[in-house]
Amino acid sequence: MSPLVPDNSMNNTKSTLFILRSTPYQGHRALEGIEAVLAASVFEQPLGVLFIGDGVWQLKKQQQAEQIERRNLAALLSSFPLYDIESVYVDESSLEGKHLHSNDLLLPVSTLSAAGMAELVANHDTVLTF
Amino acid sequence: MSQLHTLNKACFEHSAVQDCLKALADGDALILLEDGVYLTDKFDSALKGRNITLHVVQYDAAARGLHPQNAAFIDARQFVTLCCEYNKTLSWY
Numbered sequence: 001m002s003p004l005v006p007d008n009s010m011n012n013t014k015s016t017l018f019i020l021r022s023t024p025y026q027g028h029r030a031l032e033g034i035e036a037v038l039a040a041s042v043f044e045q046p047l048g049v050l051f052i053g054d055g056v057w058q059l060k061k062q063q064q065a066e067q068i069e070r071r072n073l074a075a076l077l078s079s080f081p082l083y084d085i086e087s088v089y090v091d092e093s094s095l096e097g098k099h100l101h102s103n104d105l106l107l108p109v110s111t112l113s114a115a116g117m118a119e120l121v122a123n124h125d126t127v128l129t130f
Numbered sequence: 131m132s133q134l135h136t137l138n139k140a141c142f143e144h145s146a147v148q149d150c151l152k153a154l155a156d157g158d159a160l161i162l163l164e165d166g167v168y169l170t171d172k173f174d175s176a177l178k179g180r181n182i183t184l185h186v187v188q189y190d191a192a193a194r195g196l197h198p199q200n201a202a203f204i205d206a207r208q209f210v211t212l213c214c215e216y217n218k219t220l221s222w223y
Contacts, residue, residue, distance in 0.1 A: 023140050023165045023168070023194075024194065025164070025165070025193060025194065026138075026140070026164060026165045054140050054141060054165075054168075057140070057168060057194065060194060060195035060196070061195055062195040062197070063193060063194060063195040064192045064193055064195070065193050066193075067189040067190075067192045067193045068189055068190060068193040070193065074195070098168070099171070
């Protein structure tokens with residue numbers, strides 16, 4: 001799927017990697033992370049999104065956030081392809097630790113090993129974590 | 131006297147979870163709420179064979195897309211009832 005190297009073919013580009021590592025509904029950090037990704041996508045700079053640790057819970061299908069009167073993050077994440085956000089990665093061991101499989105997830109993602117993660121970080125100019 | 135415990139953390143290695151496990155005694159009950167619902171399966175295994183009742187807050191699980199098989203779901207009303215039934219409530223957060 002998506003390459004670990006962002007497309008820097010345009011001049012004067014700066015690539016950003018967003019690392020999302022919070023559960024979806026404890027506090028508002030997960031929402032802030034997703035909004036930052038969506039805002040950044042407007043500037044047409046290469047960006048990548050990596051879900052790791054508890055952050056992989058954001059990708060879980062069948063979220064019914066209205067039951068706790070919260071905004072459904074799944075709906076926002078589902079809009080990533082509309083914003084041309086297609087470099088979406090998930091740490092493989094985080095999925096395994098939670099007994100989650102790719103068919104439990106609401107977005108197509110590339111799974112990464114620890115080595116792949118280091119490469120991903122090295123290949124981006126800026127990294128923001130939420 | 132038996133106690134009611136509540137837990138709201140998602141990470142099994144979190145000190146709140148580990149401290150709760152140490153404090154749980156036979157006859158106690160545990161409610162998993164908020165992010166605690168992510169640990170339903172892990173607590174199901176950890177408490178196997180022990181006389182500890184596990185409850186899971188239904189709306190918190192549904193919000194997070196979880197529909198565990200063997201969970202004893204409770205709603206807000208049952209949550210309050212449990213708090214009244216037990217001698218003390220210990221909140222692990």
